[in-house]
Amino acid sequence: MKRQTIIICCSLFVNSILMAQQTPKILTDSKANYLPDFSYAGYHFGESQIPEVTGKIINATDFGVKANDALDDSKALLKAIKAATSTEGNVILQLPAGRIILSDILYIERSNFVLRGTGSGENGTEIYCPRPMMYLKNPESLAELREYLTTFDKRQREAENNIDLSFSQYAWSGGFIWTQVPGERVKSYLDKYEPIPNVLAKVSSGNMGEHVITVSAVKGLKVGDIVELQLFNKDGENGEIIKDLYKGASVKPGSHHWNFPKLPIVRQQVEITKISNSKITIKTPLTIAVKPSYQAQLVEWKHLEEVGIEHIRFTFPDIPRVAHHVEPGNNAIFLTRLFNSWVKDIVITNSDSGILAEEDANVTIQDIVTDGPHMAHYTVTLGGVHTILVKNLKIYNKTVHPLSFNTFATKNVYQNCEIFTQPLLDQHSGANHQNLFDHITVHINPDKNNSYLLFGGGGADYWKPSHGPFSTFWNLNVQVEKVVDSAKPILLYGMKDGPFARIIGVNGNAEFEVKYEPDAYIEFLNTSLDKVPSLYDYQLQKRLK
Template identity: 55%
Template structure:
């Protein structure tokens, strides 16, 4: 093909693309005000580091500590754990912002590295060939029991949590590392991350009782603002004090009749919904918060602002994290080859990390406004999670590539709200998972999945989790521009059925499409639009909403 022919072909492709773009209209849910009043679409644009408005802060810190100055030696085949811990101890002795810098090469580690202070970066030389590799030859099962998981260990024993598979002659206790813990562990010392047992309960430190506020708005009327200050990052808590038929439950599930698990009403002293917020203004009894409210503020729900213990400006970037290939024992019986565990963190990030042969790549609990981007999980081992979101708010996972087999490749877990997976790709056995536990108002956005079919249907939308936390998710979960690419069955003309949940209320499914025609079954009360049409004008709802808000 000569230059002139190539130019004509290129021009023809451009014209076809432009015609398709010009022919497509913005989805009605973005333009039709009457429809917007009827079909609520959350604003997801506040997800991510600094509410999505700033790039992650990877510039040099006030102090840079090189692990090689503390005795770590790359590529020498010896364990570097003690040297890296000496660098961390030095970082903890200064109040200035600190970067702990690893050079290129392979470092062997066999202990948990706890990050317990704000304004700290852990940086390598990159995840590409010639970058920095952290190699962990042993799982956490061989380490001393972590003190922060004491309550979880007791809970697993008291409730006799076991993985029982009679068909496989399997009856084993759950591992404390099935959904918790990591080799790099961000934690506030002494802070309770998640409630499991009543005996560990402590009354929250209430800063203000909340009197009025509307879902999606930023203004709150408080009984008194005396304990609040502009810039504070606090937690709003909503309680169900009305039992099995509580009005907060109805609000969470959009008044759809569903079988609701007992955890929604058996623990009235525990917050059923939590939202971390930053205060931007105070005028008398009127408080303004940066991001919009998840729910109305009704006195029956006894909403309050409480103290939230957290770290800020913590980052992990530019690493390979590798584990040896180990056999899979069973679901929930993982040995603890977990790479990163983020807890009690606000305005943090993980960036440019490749993770190989993990049980779980990145686990999260009680974090808000964190960006996790440019992550790749690989290996022959089947993982439990790639990047999991549990008890998070406004968290952004962007450019995640899942190349290995994972039980829950993209997953929103208990209490996850207003968080986003965007521009992610799952190459094997894809599942867009919502794992019960009052998770709601989350977004799967601009996702590409690859599927080999056994028949002309596939369970792309799945919901795991325990029955006492059902339904699989709350109202207004959104799927936007999901691209489903089938590797076989292209000679068959009938549409492929994508099976969704039967207990997923008021879901929004816009622009689910593929290289074969699709139909979708998702109940109850779904809003489904533009099936089989890619979202050319708005490929990412998150980006669109962010641009609309910040333009």
């Protein structure tokens, strides 16, 4: 019996080595099982490193900012950012080392702008925010959101906790550092405020995964333009685009897929690389096919470029948490309307939300730490964004949605991230599709049934299902802190309405089973992907060759 056990163990060990040396079948047979190309995510489509910007340096200390004096620096910071904004060329607003106190919003409203501290460590720059944004003047750009929350009586109701409270405007928006294009609406909430877009071309066809679209009525487009591709559902509950978006999966789309026909249901920010008569080539591949009934169009997309936020620590007081969606607004960074920009070397302590992103493309967010005893809503969340790369994010604090792809998020990547406390990989409904969790490490404590809810599907019913086809998990490393029953595999579960996911290389320090519905493609279960540890890196290197 002992000899037989040894042979079986050796056989399993040898098979494990052989599997680790192999390439997943999905990489060599993607026609049978479609795998999106995620390699375009990040700053300059992943083709350039984040720069060490040089230019005119504006020292915040010249405008009265004085660290470590226990006095509020907001007025001085506002003067400094105004001076930097009016400076021509590349500009760096340099913050001093030490604690700076901020109790107002700093808006970054121009391109070629870097907000730079001296480091995120103990001897670096700390921005301390003593009170949340709920005590500030209401931001004009959130007026529509406030009206939406009131009109639809959005409330957090928890009878068992005696809670019946209005949603906060800061539950998923706003930040003490806030990038925006002045006067531009960021997110659609109410039809009556929907602006008439500047349509640059009508789009009639294009194939999923390809780069060429057929256009007509072209107006002023040129190579190098960054525009937004919009696809609509104007055909109600049975619209063809809904069936195409979910590839006929056995899921039930919610009413927001057809109740707002003026709003695009699929959108991509794209760069024009070639124009040839009725054919336009775009830099990034289409996430779904374009058909005439989708009334697709290319529209002007106003945005900022080459904006950087770097080398800073944000600290908030550890205030009591009342309830979900009523967060008072201890949010560090709100990124809107950015292209080819970055955030790096940031530590965020005790936030409600660390970094919120909306209506951005090709931004790299890297070397981020979130920590503290306060229970957060989000760490770094991606909603309404395209081709964003979040790299080297470490999460030490408890969070409702530690990693989250939110409404309209497409072709985004979380890479080399690690969740140390109560991990959850969330996909938050709202027609989000084709996003990648790449080489993620999670630390779990299985429940008494030897299982763990790892795959989350948040969001409201009217935006279900949790995600569209081809969301991908690659080389997911699961570290079990306390084994309940080593004799049987640990079940990783949670997703019931996420069609056609790709789950490649779930591995760790125990044996696992995966339950992911419906129709997930699972390969290399309980096998480390040593040959291709990162799908993003693999696809990027292959493309750049």
